[in-house]
Amino acid sequence: METGWFNISWFWYALVCLFIAIMYLIFPIPPYKEFDWARISELKHFVLRYFHSVVWMLLMIACIYMQFTGSGGVKGGKFIAFSGLAFYLIYLAVFALEKLK
DSSP: OOOOGGOOOOHHHHHHHHHHHHHHHSOOOOOOTOOOGGGGHHHHHHHHHHHHHHHHHHHHHHHHHHHHHHHGHHHHHHHHHHHHHHHHHHHHHHHHHHHHH
């Protein structure tokens, strides 16, 4: 069994990431108080509603990948995790634009 930081199995990190992804899926964060989800475009709604969960799901997949491939899979795990960064940057851009309105 492979371990990550603090000698904790990547499996446990994956479970934490899954929990966080589910929480963001159930409770999306609005850009500001009394935000009207109905007034924004479908694309912005999709990004604000799901991209944060996608980021955490990609982190979970990276943890599972590193769990099963061991130290040889660190490069692939990092690629998966950094692909979540692209989703997060898109999410932050849309979030910031809506917050400024």
